[in-house]
Each structure stands twice: as C-alpha cells, then as structure tokens.
Amino acid sequence: MWFVSFIKTSIGKKLVMAASGFLLLSFLAIHAFGNAAIYMGSKYFQIYADFLHGFPVLVLIFGVGLLVIFIAHVGVGLLLFFEKRKTASRYEVQTRVVENTFASRTMPYTGAWIFIFLIIHVFAFNIGKPEGVQISMLVQQYFSGFFYSLFYIISFIALAIHLNHGFWSMLQTFGLNHPRYNTLISALTIAVPVIFLVIFGGIPIYFMTGGAAGY
Amino acid sequence: MELNSRIPSGPLAEKWDSHRFQSKLVNPANRRKFRIIVVGTGLAGASAAATLAELGxxxxxxxxxxxxRRAHSIAAQGGINAAKNYQNDGDSVFRLFYDTIKGGDFRAREANVYRLAQVSTEIIDQCVAQGVPFAREYGGTLANRSFGGAQVSRTFYARGQTGQQLLLGAYSALSRQINSGGVSMYNRREMMDVVIVDGRARGIVVRNMITGAIESHSADAVLLCTGGYGNAYFLSTNAMASNVTAAWRACKRGAAFANPSFVQIHPTCIPVHGDYQSKLTLMSESLRNDGRVWVPKNKEDKRPPAQIPEEDRDYYLESKYPSFGNLVPRDVASRNAKEQCDLGKGVGSTGLAVYLDFGDAIKRDGEDVILRKYGNLFQMYEKITDSNPMVEPMMIYPAVHYTMGGLWVDYNLMTTVPGLFALGECNFSDHGANRLGASALMQGLADGYFVISTSIGNYFGSETISPVSSTDPAFKEVENDVDTRLQKLLQNSSGGPAGKVTVDDVHKEVGRLLWDNCGMSRNRQGLEHALEELPKIRDKFWSSVYVPGAGEDINQSLEKAGRVADFLEFGEFMIRDALSxxxxxxxxxxxxxxxxxxxxLRDDDNYSHVSVWEFKGDDQAPEMHKEPLVFENVTPSQRSYK
Amino acid sequence: MSSIDLTLKIWRQKNNDSLGDFETYILRDISTDMSFLEMIDVLNEQLTREGKDPVAFDHDCREGICGMCGAVVDGVAHGPDRETTLCQLHMRKFKSGDTIVIEPFRSIAFPIKKDLMVDRSALDRIIQAGGYVSVNTGGTVDGNSIPIGTETAELAMDAAACIGCGACVASCPNSAAMLFTGAKISQLSLLPQGLPERKERARSMVAQMDKEGFGYCSNEKECEAVCPKGISIRNIARMNREFLRSLLLGE
Structure with missing residues (x-):
C-alpha cells in the first residue's frame, strides 16, 4: 500500500512526526481553551467539563484517535532516535559548527518526560478519577499538593522546550521555509510554547499561590 | 602518412549541411549492435556518451x-559563446566564425570553425532544456556579456560557474543514460593504452585505480575526450590529474599529433608563492576591464605599492598599446608581464608578478560598483593570498591554461587511426594558435552533442567492422605492454628511497624546462637546449625515480609517475614543434x-599549415607532416593592438 | 609570510576490509601561505623520502569547484573556514604547535577506499534516479522561448551550485544526504524545464537516497554550515514540499 511505503521513507517518517505533532498541537490548543475556564472559577470549568462529557461517543472516538496519533508520534520518534544513535559519534573529534539549541538536543528526553507526565495525568484525571468527585474539585484537590504542582510545572516547561524545536521543525518538514516569513516563524517558535506554558503552567501556580481563593 | 581532412566541398555555409546529408546513417534498430568507448567525462565526453546512448x-x-562530474571542464568560469544575436548587436554565425579564426591567428581550418559557430546556437537551446540555470534578464530572457575583448555580447553565463553548470547538465544527461542502461559507467579507471586490431581502434586497456587490475574493454569505436596537456609544465591552471597519457598513448599507436607547441598562457593568474605550490589559480579575465596593470619604473624600487607615487609607476600596457590598453589579448598581456619580470621589474616576494590595480576604478565608480562586479573574485583572491584587492593592488602572473594543440582529426573528428576519434580539448581542430575566451566550452559541447553523432553513424555505416572481443590476442599483448611499463615504474622501489628522486622532483624539473624554453616566448637556442636536456631528465626519471607502494592497490604515486613519464616523452613533441x-x-x-x-610577426608564406607529428619509435625523431591551411572566405591579416 | 610547526593525527586505513587507526606525524616549517592540501603534499613527499606509504586522499581541481577533495578536520568537514573546500583552506588558519586531527568523510553510504579516500558513488546513484530533465540531444526549443525571471534563475543557481563533495553527509549527525538531494530537486523544480517530471523525480530520488543508507533530517543545520557553497536548508524544505506533492497528487 502506498501509505506504508511512504512512511518507510526518510521524509515520510519526518512527515508522520510533523503531521502527528501538528494534530497534537491542535489538541493542546483546544485543551488549553477548555482549561482556561479554570481561571474563571470552578463553576465555569465544571460547565465546560460537563458539556464535554455530554457527548460520550465523540469523546471516546476522539480519545482513541488521539491515542493513535500519540502512539505514531512516539513510535516514529523512537525509531528516529535509535537510527540516529547508529551514526552519531563517528569521529574522533566531535565538533558542532552550529550550536544546536538545548531544545533540539533534548527532543527525545523532553519527549520521554512528557510521555511519563501524560500517563500520570491521564490516570489522575481520566482513568483513575474517583467516582462521584467533580473534576473541578479534583483539580483543586490535586494542585493543593506542592510536589504534585511542581511536577506539573516542570512537565509544562518540558513541553514548552519540546515545542520550541518541534514547532520550527514541523514547519521545515512541511516545507515552510521562506526568507520573508522566517522572522515570523522564529518569533512563533518562542511565542507558541510560551502561550502554552502560561495557560497550563499557570493553573498549578494559580492554586499554589492562593490566586484561586475564590475558585 | 596520409592526411585527408575530409572537408566537404561546396560553399562554407553549406558544408555542414551537405556533409550531414552525405554521411551514412545506421538504422535505429541496428545501433544497439555497436559498442562505443568514451574516455573522459568532461563536457565533450559526457555530452558524447549521453548523445550516442540516446541514439541507441x-x-x-x-x-x-x-x-x-569531477572533470576539469567544471572549473571554467567565464561563459560560453553562441551566435544567437539575442542582443541585436550585429552578431552572426559568420562573425563568430571570423572572430574565432582571427583569434586563432589564422591557424585553424575554416570549415571546422564555421561548423562550430553554426552549432553554437543549438548548444544554448540544449543546455537550457536540460535545466542549466543561465543568468537571465529581468524580463526572463537569457543574459549575455561581452567577453575577452569581443565587440558583441554573445557570451552566456551562469554566475562565475558556467563550466560547472554546463558540465552538470551533460552529467545529468549521462546519468539518465546510465540509469536506463544505455551507458555503462566505469569510474576510477585510467586509460593506459588503446588497442588496434587490423588497423582500427577496437578498444582500450585501463587500470582500475582501486584494485590495480589491468582491464581490457573492446568496442567498435573509441572516443578520446581526455582534455589538454597543460600539466606538462607542472604548474598550470589544470586540475592535478589532467594529463596527456590517453592522447600520447594513442599517438604512439599511430594517431598523429597536431601543433603540440600551441599552448595558451592566461595573463591573470595568482602568482606562484613558494616551491611547495601545486597548481595555479586563474582569476577571471574580466578583471582587466577595470584593473590597471603596472610595475615600478625602477627595478630597485621595493616600496609597498601604496607608497609608489604615480610618476614612478610604469603602466606598460597602456603606454605600449594606447588603443587597447589593459584589454590587449591574452597572449600580448602575458608576454608583456613576463618581459617586465625578466627586466627585473617584477613585484612580490618572488619578483614574478605585476600589479593589477583597482585604485582608480574605485575612485571613479565607488567601492560598491567595483565590489558588485568583482566581489566574489576578490574574495577568492583574498582567501588564497590573504590580501584585499580593495586595499592593495592585486598581484598577477601568467600561467599555462589551455592547449590548442591536440590529436590531429579530420572533419569527422577522426584521428589518423580509423575508429579512433578525439573530441574537445584533446583534439586540435578549432582554436588555431590561440583560443578566444568562452570558446572552450562551446567546442567541447559542439563536438559531443552535435558533431560526433554524424561522424559515428558515417563510420559505422560505411565500414564493415568485424566483431572483436577483449580476449583477442591483441588485447593480451597491449595488457602485457601496460603491465611491463607499470613494473618498470616500480622497479626502483625495492631498494628504498635513499639516493632517489621523487616523481614531483622530476615533474617540477621538466615543467621548469618547458616553461623557460617552450613557454610564451621561444627562441632557437633555448629550444635546442631544451631538446638536449629533456632526454637527460627522462633518463634520470627511469633510473632513479622512487615510487612507493605496489601496483595491486590504490597507489596515487604510481598514477602520478605514469603521467609524468608520458609528459617526459611528449615534451619532446612540444619542443620539436616549437623549434620547427x-x-x-x-x-x-x-x-x-x-x-x-x-x-x-606571423609568417603566412612559410607556416600557414598545421604541423602534424607522427611518432616513429622511442629512439627515433618524430616525422612532421604538413596540412596546408586554405583560406577562401577570410583574408589572414596581421593583428595590431597599437 | 611565516611558518608553523604542526602535529598531524591522520586516519590511516589500507582498504575497506581492514581496520584503520590514527598515525601521528610531525611537520616543521609549514608556510602559512600553503593550502591545506599542499601541506599534505609536503607530508607525502616527506613520507616518500622516508620510504613510507603516502597518505591517499582525493583531490583534483584545487579551486574549490570539482568537489573531489574533503576530509573532516578537527571534527568539521572541510575544516574551520566557512564556505571553503579543503583545497581552499589555507594554513594561516592554524597556529604553530597545533595538533590537527584529519579523518575521512564517514557515512554508511561512503565506504572508505583508503586513508582519507571514500567512495561517494551513492551520490551519483541519487542523481541517476532522477536528477535530470528527460530531454534528448537536439529538437529543443529556442533558449528564449520560455522566459524565466531573474529571481527564479538565481534561486535555481543557488541550488545548482552544489559541488557534490558530500560534506553535508559527513557532517550530518544522521548521515543524511538531504541537502545534496534537496539542492538538485530544488533546482529542477524551480525551473519550468523540470516541472513535467517533478513528482516522479522527488519520489525516485528520495527512494534512492534511502536505499543507499543515508539517514533522515533532524533539522540540525550542520549541513548548511559546512557546505562550501553555502547551500541553504531551504532546499530541504523545498524537497519536502516536492515529496509531499508527489505523495498527495501523484498518480
């Protein structure tokens, strides 16, 4: 099948990374939009959550779809990671001409961190959610714990770093590289991760700092 | 030896057409039965191999x-001429023909040169169709420039990398044929000899440069597209591996060699800076459009150039040739530079250089204009010499650049050995005694894309060629010759290097001899001296050259030694030709x-001929034959640049 | 002009089947006006006179255009000077007392032939897979019949400037030949002459690139940084686009 032979190619694999990355980014955007309701108070957040779960079939379908995309992103990422290890360090003297950014160097590791985070996160708020507790209350409950909040903040920093390289890399893989837009693109590689960091990272801080007193 | 140039009869402008009509053809279905060997994959070789494979x-x-893709055609910078007259400035096929004949100082065949000018226009179309990114005007049409003092703008170019782009075009066509199976490509093979069976060229013997194996390849025709022999001088603008071996081996097997002493010396090269130097780098001739050439008036004057006032400078080209000034032709510029240096007025640490000064041009046009025109050349110069031409004058000196001489060929590009053809720089046919700028690329591609297909068809169509395989005894015999020779080159290796000379030592010595006595300016005494000295260098080479390593392996010293051995033999042809x-x-x-x-001063009464040299044996002087040059369409005139 | 003393650590390997190792050589009084390859010439003359095997290395034009030379010098393909081939690198970039480590271009797709000499015919095979316009000699239209804007011609020339030296592969952490392949695909997709075959070309050249064992691109820009002709990774983006196009719109 053409799709199989396509994803076997070097550029095909990169396109799978970019496309799945793009879809995950879209999901993040929607997720961030919903979670922003937390800043408006528990009532609004609960309305949003209830509304979302009013379509259980759609949630299931999207959930499974998301899982598939996520597995593709992680799977191909791992494949590329091991492929790279075969050719790395083949010279006696190792010199980088371009100082590669911390973000690009740590892609597999920030990725791995996000992976672990997601397992814990999904278990806490989805699969392992205690019966009868409202999600808006659960958020408050979890983020009252210092270490739990710290873990979340670190994870969002890892996500931001991952996106910093991932966003540019995705556009380059899609073939979006043009001198006229490259300044905009490099601005976005900072802006996009920062926006996510502020929205998501702000939530634990919101609860930790007491900003959520009237939640 | 019979020299039949096979120039078609009829008016000049109709010769090529009528020749193509009269040439025999090979039925398309039969073409696959013929095998053709192409040696060399520069412009001529790659284009010929691709074109012939396309034909079947x-x-x-x-x-x-x-x-x-590595052949030295890739290094040509300036451009390629074509009589397109896109600029509406009065160019025509006849004008390109006339300029080429005149530029060659009336020592080339009218018919060949006219054909070259005719097919020049098709070359441009062909290259554009291949995706060669020629420079364009804003409206999208092809850009032209005037080059090498031509009065019309007929030179097409792709930045300063025209040779590269044209070669990559031919290489892509060749790659396409390799992919489709029409061409079998043999990389890293050096041709060691040509194999003649029943008086015809039927194959070659090559050395596999990776395994050292001697391999035989048989075919129905052999095309040599092996470039020029400028490296005989050791220092030249040629690539390190450029050599005369293929042409010289063919010559020893019966292919006559024409005008071996016709060597072009390019005036604007970066000077020699030390005895470790391996090659010379050419700077584009266009620099002379704005640079002024000068030396100090007083040979004792060792001040830095900036401190030498105007009145102590000798702008010798401007004072000697008021109407052409710094834009005199290559040979005149080169010769005068050498003359100044011989007078002791040369500059730089070696005294073998003259200044090319952009000071006045910068004052006149501003730094921006000059940088836009020459910025990349200045950068290249600075990279090599660590000196910035915007601040201090450039230093230049002439260097061996191109060899107009080459294997003698008839109108079909066939040598005196039937079935053996020579294309591009390795033949003698189109440039006479001097080549115009931007004409080398034109000739290589004309031969390969457009001329050889007709010749090959005619050769196969008019002769009966019996099958020969590479197991034929003739191949064994040549293989043995090649092997013996390689063993002879390695004969001194067993005793170790003590008391021996290296290949480079000998190459430098013979190069020096040729440069001093058979360079841009020659006289009987010097040439006779060289003729006496050359055999001594040759003897020294064979008796005491040390070549490390063995033959059954990659051995770059052995490769070099083989090439130098051939320069040592061939050099005698150059000297004898110059002498005569x-x-x-x-x-x-x-x-x-x-x-x-x-x-x-040219002497048309006595020397309006091609000197064609026939090899007569290792211990015998070669025999010279003359092919008279007949001019029916142009009148030879004496050049004057005063 | 001054001269410097150097210690060279050079990779020596008899052939692809044997194991190689570094050898150390001392060179004295090397003129700083020398090119890097002339410095190796001097070493080779010295080795020859000592009865030792000279270092095998590929080189030819020594003008930075044929693409034949190249080695990894102190971890950088073609050495420390930017947009410079090894033959155009000059010794004034080094200091007396320096130790210079010289290694061959390494990649799974570039088997070592001897010492610093590698087999880069994999790059030829990528071109053979489709790096051309399928046009026979003769019968072409007039060169001016299809106008091409200066900007397009310049962009195509930027891509076409590739000399095929393989430094991009040698420097890429993944041994990818994306810059090489991308440059050729770009050149031919920018020019109208290349358009009829663009989909097939992108597909078959990428397939050949993978088949040869070259890696993928992780957008680290090393290739662009060592490229002696300054070819931009914009050409890789263009190749990705061409590949995507062939995927989505191919028959």
Whole structure:
C-alpha cells in the first residue's frame, strides 16, 4: 500500500512526526481553551467539563484517535532516535559548527518526560478519577499538593522546550521555509510554547499561590 | 602518412549541411549492435556518451575520478559563446566564425570553425532544456556579456560557474543514460593504452585505480575526450590529474599529433608563492576591464605599492598599446608581464608578478560598483593570498591554461587511426594558435552533442567492422605492454628511497624546462637546449625515480609517475614543434620573428599549415607532416593592438 | 609570510576490509601561505623520502569547484573556514604547535577506499534516479522561448551550485544526504524545464537516497554550515514540499 511505503521513507517518517505533532498541537490548543475556564472559577470549568462529557461517543472516538496519533508520534520518534544513535559519534573529534539549541538536543528526553507526565495525568484525571468527585474539585484537590504542582510545572516547561524545536521543525518538514516569513516563524517558535506554558503552567501556580481563593 | 581532412566541398555555409546529408546513417534498430568507448567525462565526453546512448548505441564511459562530474571542464568560469544575436548587436554565425579564426591567428581550418559557430546556437537551446540555470534578464530572457575583448555580447553565463553548470547538465544527461542502461559507467579507471586490431581502434586497456587490475574493454569505436596537456609544465591552471597519457598513448599507436607547441598562457593568474605550490589559480579575465596593470619604473624600487607615487609607476600596457590598453589579448598581456619580470621589474616576494590595480576604478565608480562586479573574485583572491584587492593592488602572473594543440582529426573528428576519434580539448581542430575566451566550452559541447553523432553513424555505416572481443590476442599483448611499463615504474622501489628522486622532483624539473624554453616566448637556442636536456631528465626519471607502494592497490604515486613519464616523452613533441615553427603566432612569440616594434610577426608564406607529428619509435625523431591551411572566405591579416 | 610547526593525527586505513587507526606525524616549517592540501603534499613527499606509504586522499581541481577533495578536520568537514573546500583552506588558519586531527568523510553510504579516500558513488546513484530533465540531444526549443525571471534563475543557481563533495553527509549527525538531494530537486523544480517530471523525480530520488543508507533530517543545520557553497536548508524544505506533492497528487 502506498501509505506504508511512504512512511518507510526518510521524509515520510519526518512527515508522520510533523503531521502527528501538528494534530497534537491542535489538541493542546483546544485543551488549553477548555482549561482556561479554570481561571474563571470552578463553576465555569465544571460547565465546560460537563458539556464535554455530554457527548460520550465523540469523546471516546476522539480519545482513541488521539491515542493513535500519540502512539505514531512516539513510535516514529523512537525509531528516529535509535537510527540516529547508529551514526552519531563517528569521529574522533566531535565538533558542532552550529550550536544546536538545548531544545533540539533534548527532543527525545523532553519527549520521554512528557510521555511519563501524560500517563500520570491521564490516570489522575481520566482513568483513575474517583467516582462521584467533580473534576473541578479534583483539580483543586490535586494542585493543593506542592510536589504534585511542581511536577506539573516542570512537565509544562518540558513541553514548552519540546515545542520550541518541534514547532520550527514541523514547519521545515512541511516545507515552510521562506526568507520573508522566517522572522515570523522564529518569533512563533518562542511565542507558541510560551502561550502554552502560561495557560497550563499557570493553573498549578494559580492554586499554589492562593490566586484561586475564590475558585 | 596520409592526411585527408575530409572537408566537404561546396560553399562554407553549406558544408555542414551537405556533409550531414552525405554521411551514412545506421538504422535505429541496428545501433544497439555497436559498442562505443568514451574516455573522459568532461563536457565533450559526457555530452558524447549521453548523445550516442540516446541514439541507441551501447556506450562504455570511463573516467579517472570517483564520479563523472569531477572533470576539469567544471572549473571554467567565464561563459560560453553562441551566435544567437539575442542582443541585436550585429552578431552572426559568420562573425563568430571570423572572430574565432582571427583569434586563432589564422591557424585553424575554416570549415571546422564555421561548423562550430553554426552549432553554437543549438548548444544554448540544449543546455537550457536540460535545466542549466543561465543568468537571465529581468524580463526572463537569457543574459549575455561581452567577453575577452569581443565587440558583441554573445557570451552566456551562469554566475562565475558556467563550466560547472554546463558540465552538470551533460552529467545529468549521462546519468539518465546510465540509469536506463544505455551507458555503462566505469569510474576510477585510467586509460593506459588503446588497442588496434587490423588497423582500427577496437578498444582500450585501463587500470582500475582501486584494485590495480589491468582491464581490457573492446568496442567498435573509441572516443578520446581526455582534455589538454597543460600539466606538462607542472604548474598550470589544470586540475592535478589532467594529463596527456590517453592522447600520447594513442599517438604512439599511430594517431598523429597536431601543433603540440600551441599552448595558451592566461595573463591573470595568482602568482606562484613558494616551491611547495601545486597548481595555479586563474582569476577571471574580466578583471582587466577595470584593473590597471603596472610595475615600478625602477627595478630597485621595493616600496609597498601604496607608497609608489604615480610618476614612478610604469603602466606598460597602456603606454605600449594606447588603443587597447589593459584589454590587449591574452597572449600580448602575458608576454608583456613576463618581459617586465625578466627586466627585473617584477613585484612580490618572488619578483614574478605585476600589479593589477583597482585604485582608480574605485575612485571613479565607488567601492560598491567595483565590489558588485568583482566581489566574489576578490574574495577568492583574498582567501588564497590573504590580501584585499580593495586595499592593495592585486598581484598577477601568467600561467599555462589551455592547449590548442591536440590529436590531429579530420572533419569527422577522426584521428589518423580509423575508429579512433578525439573530441574537445584533446583534439586540435578549432582554436588555431590561440583560443578566444568562452570558446572552450562551446567546442567541447559542439563536438559531443552535435558533431560526433554524424561522424559515428558515417563510420559505422560505411565500414564493415568485424566483431572483436577483449580476449583477442591483441588485447593480451597491449595488457602485457601496460603491465611491463607499470613494473618498470616500480622497479626502483625495492631498494628504498635513499639516493632517489621523487616523481614531483622530476615533474617540477621538466615543467621548469618547458616553461623557460617552450613557454610564451621561444627562441632557437633555448629550444635546442631544451631538446638536449629533456632526454637527460627522462633518463634520470627511469633510473632513479622512487615510487612507493605496489601496483595491486590504490597507489596515487604510481598514477602520478605514469603521467609524468608520458609528459617526459611528449615534451619532446612540444619542443620539436616549437623549434620547427619559426614564426610568432597566436599565443607564442618566436623571438626571431618580430616586427621592428618587438611585436609578434606571423609568417603566412612559410607556416600557414598545421604541423602534424607522427611518432616513429622511442629512439627515433618524430616525422612532421604538413596540412596546408586554405583560406577562401577570410583574408589572414596581421593583428595590431597599437 | 611565516611558518608553523604542526602535529598531524591522520586516519590511516589500507582498504575497506581492514581496520584503520590514527598515525601521528610531525611537520616543521609549514608556510602559512600553503593550502591545506599542499601541506599534505609536503607530508607525502616527506613520507616518500622516508620510504613510507603516502597518505591517499582525493583531490583534483584545487579551486574549490570539482568537489573531489574533503576530509573532516578537527571534527568539521572541510575544516574551520566557512564556505571553503579543503583545497581552499589555507594554513594561516592554524597556529604553530597545533595538533590537527584529519579523518575521512564517514557515512554508511561512503565506504572508505583508503586513508582519507571514500567512495561517494551513492551520490551519483541519487542523481541517476532522477536528477535530470528527460530531454534528448537536439529538437529543443529556442533558449528564449520560455522566459524565466531573474529571481527564479538565481534561486535555481543557488541550488545548482552544489559541488557534490558530500560534506553535508559527513557532517550530518544522521548521515543524511538531504541537502545534496534537496539542492538538485530544488533546482529542477524551480525551473519550468523540470516541472513535467517533478513528482516522479522527488519520489525516485528520495527512494534512492534511502536505499543507499543515508539517514533522515533532524533539522540540525550542520549541513548548511559546512557546505562550501553555502547551500541553504531551504532546499530541504523545498524537497519536502516536492515529496509531499508527489505523495498527495501523484498518480
């Protein structure tokens, strides 16, 4: 099948990374939009959550779809990671001409961190959610714990770093590289991760700092 | 030896057409039965191999590099001429023909040159169709520039990398044929000899440069596209591996060699800076459009150039040639630079350089304009010399650049050995005694894309060629010769290097001898001296050259030694040819033949011929034959640049 | 002009089947006006006179255009000077007392032939897979019949400037040949002459690139940084686009 032979190619694999990355980014955007309701108070957040779960079939379908995309992103990422290890360090003297950014160097590791985070996160708020507790209350409950909040903040920093390289890399893989837009693109590689960091990272801080007193 | 140039009869402009009509053809279905060997994959070789394979012939192509794209055609900077008259400035096929004949100082065949001018226009179309990114005007049409003093703008170019782009075009066409199976490509093979069976060229013997194996390849015709022999001088603008071996081996097997002393010396090269130097780098001739050439008036004057005031500078080209000034032709500029240095007025640490000064141009046009025109050349110069031409004058000196001489060929590009053809720089046919700028690329591609297909068809169509395989005894015999020779090169290795000379030592020595005595200016005494010295160097080479390593392996010293051995033999042809031509013409000045004003004096009464040299044996002097040059459409005139 | 003393650590390997190792050589009084390859010439003359095997290395034009030379010098393909081939690198870039480590271009797709000499015919095979316009000699239209804007011609020329030296592969952490392949695909997709075959070309050249064992691109820009002709990774983006196009719109 053409799709199989396509994803076997070097550029095909990169396109799978970019496309799945793009879809995950879209999901993040929607997720961030919903979670922003937390800043408006528990009532609004609960309305949003209830509304979302009013379509259980759609949630299931999207959930499974998301899982598939996520597995593709992680799977191909791992494949590329091991492929790279075969050719790395083949010279006696190792010199980088371009100082590669911390973000690009740590892609597999920030990725791995996000992976672990997601397992814990999904278990806490989805699969392992205690019966009868409202999600808006659960958020408050979890983020009252210092270490739990710290873990979340670190994870969002890892996500931001991952996106910093991932966003540019995705556009380059899609073939979006043009001198006229490259300044905009490099601005976005900072802006996009920062926006996510502020929205998501702000939530634990919101609860930790007491900003959520009237939640 | 019979020299039949096979020039078609009829009016000049109709010769090529009528020749193509009269040439025999090979039925398309039969073409696959013919195998053709192409040696060399520069512009001529790659274009010929691709074109012949497209027609349906089986082609075996050979190159000594790791890839066919490396040939030295790639280094040509300036451009390629074509009589397109896109600029509406009065160009025409006849004008390109006339300029080329005149530029060659009336020592080339009218018919060949006219054909070259005719097919020049098709070359541009062909290259554009291949995706060669020629420079364009804003409206999208092809850009042209005037080059090498031409009065019309007929030179097409792709930045300063025209040779590269044209070669990559031919290489892509070749790659396409390799992919489709029309061409079998043999990389890293050096041709060691040509195999003649029943008087015809039927194959070659090559050395596999990776395994050292001696391999035989048989075919129905052999095309040599092996470039020029400028490296005989050791220092030249040629690539390190450029050599005469293929042409010289063919010559020893019966292919006559024409005008071996016709060598072009390019005036604007970066000077030699030390005895470790391996090659010379050419700077584009366009620099002379704005640079002023000068030396100090007083030879004792060792001040830095900026401190030498105007009145102590000698702008010798401007004062000697008021109407052409710094834009005199290559040979005149080169010769005068050498003359100044011989007078002791040369500059730089070696005294073998003259200044090319952009100071006035910068004052006149501003730094921006000059940088836009020459910025990349200045950068290249600075990279090599660590000196910035915007701040201090450039230093330049002439260097061996191109060889107009080459294997003698008839109108079909066939040598005196039936079935053996020579294309591009390795033949002698189109440039006479001097080549115009931007004409080398034109000739290589004309031969390969457009001329050879007709010749090959005619050869196969009019002769009966019996099958020969590479197991034929003739191949065994040549293989043995090649092997013996290689063993002879390695004979001194067993005793270790003590008391021996290296290949480079000998190469430098013979190069020096040729440069001093058979360079841009020659005289009887010097040439006779060289003729005496050369055998001594040759003897020294064979008796005491040390070549490390063995033959069954990659051995770059052995490769070099083989090439130098051939230069040592071939050099004698160059000297003898120079000696016998007692006139100044084209690129060289024969000191005995000068006007009262010390300008080159051509002698049409006695030397309006091609000197064709036949190899007669290792211990015998070669025999010279003359192919008279007949001019029916142009009248030879004496050049004057005063 | 001054001269410097150097210690060279050079990779020596008899052939692809044997194991190689570094050898150390001392060179004295090397003129700083020398090119890097002339410095190796001097070493080779010295080795020859000592009865030792000279270092095998590929080189030819020594003008930075044929693409034949190249080695990894102190971890950088073609050495420390930017937009410079090894033959155009000059010794004034080094200091007396320096130790210079010289290694061959390494990649799974570039088997070592001897010492610093590698087999880069994999790059030829990528071109053979489709790096051309399928046009026979003769019968072409007039060169001016299809106008091409200066900007397009310049962009195509930027891509076409590739000399095929393989430094991009040698420097890429993944041994990818994306810059090489991308440059050729770009050149031919920018020019109208290349358009009829663009989909097939992108597919088959990428397939050949993978088949040869070259890696993928992780957008680290090393290739662009060592490229002696300054070819931009914009050409890789263009190749990705061409590949995507062939995927989505191919028959």
């Amino acid at each position: 012939y089986k082609v075996d192509a050979f190159c000594l590099h790791d890839s066919p 031509r007692e006139e100044s013409c084209g690129c060289h000045l024969r000191e005995e033949s000068q006007t009262e004003e010390n300008e080159a």
